Amino acid sequence: MLLPRIFAPVRASPHTSSIISIPTTHVLAVLRTANGASTPVSGSASTPFLSFTRHASHQAQGRANGAKDGPGKRLGAKKSGGEYVIPGNIIFRQRGTAWFPGENCKFGRDHCVFATESGYVRYYRDPFRHPKRQYIGVALKKEDTLPYPRNAARRRRLNMVTAEYEPQPEPPTIEEQVVAGDLQIAEGMAKDAKPVQNLVMGKGYAYREANWDIGRAAERANVQVKEFVPGDRWAAWRKSQARREANIEKKKLRNAGKKTKPAKARKRG
Incomplete structure (x- = not known):
């Protein structure tokens, strides 16, 4: 902060035996000279001078942490391994x-990686697909x-793996049972047999x-x-025809009571 100009003599201190009158515009330099300050003063003896720097007392206006675009996008891992x-x-x-989907x-x-099956998360590298x-x-x-x-069986959408199919033996036919003498079983199967x-x-x-x-x-x-x-x-057709004719007759009777205006004769040009 800049100090105002003072041209009058300045009293240094009541403890000093003499009063120093120095015409100067730098009040701070005069006070230091009068009190015997140990700080060296620049300038001549008649007009001492003290140079000082003014520092900012308040921070300049502006954003503290730079421009921001609302809250963060919450990027990163959502599920751990x-x-x-x-x-x-x-x-x-x-x-x-x-990261790529495996x-x-x-x-x-938006390049997020999400699961398509139920299971446990794994972070890994696959050198056969891509080395980096x-x-x-x-x-x-x-x-x-x-x-x-690479050649292992994969579990697909139904969460199943391929397995070897063991064909079941075919049941004996009726002729074979008859030949073997099992007539009762043969008769029962003949009754339950579907066409x-x-x-x-x-x-x-x-x-x-x-x-x-x-059918x-x-x-x-x-x-x-x-x-x-x-x-x-x-008979149904005859009844419907009779209803239509009766409705036509009723319509004619309703229109007969109304007065109709005679048609105007056309003028011949």
């Missing part, structure tokens, strides 16, 4: 492709490690019975159905 996730859970949010994971529209990329995957079992072996259906391939490669065969299911099952008796269509 080994944590259980379900389909749709976001595992990692990022800008760019620092087993049972996919990319989102980092992958995030979901292991279906807690003890599994990623990446899976062979005549399946025909229709639209969409679907095998089904013909419509006429389906006779009640007949084959000895179910009595009430016979359909069609009505007399000729």
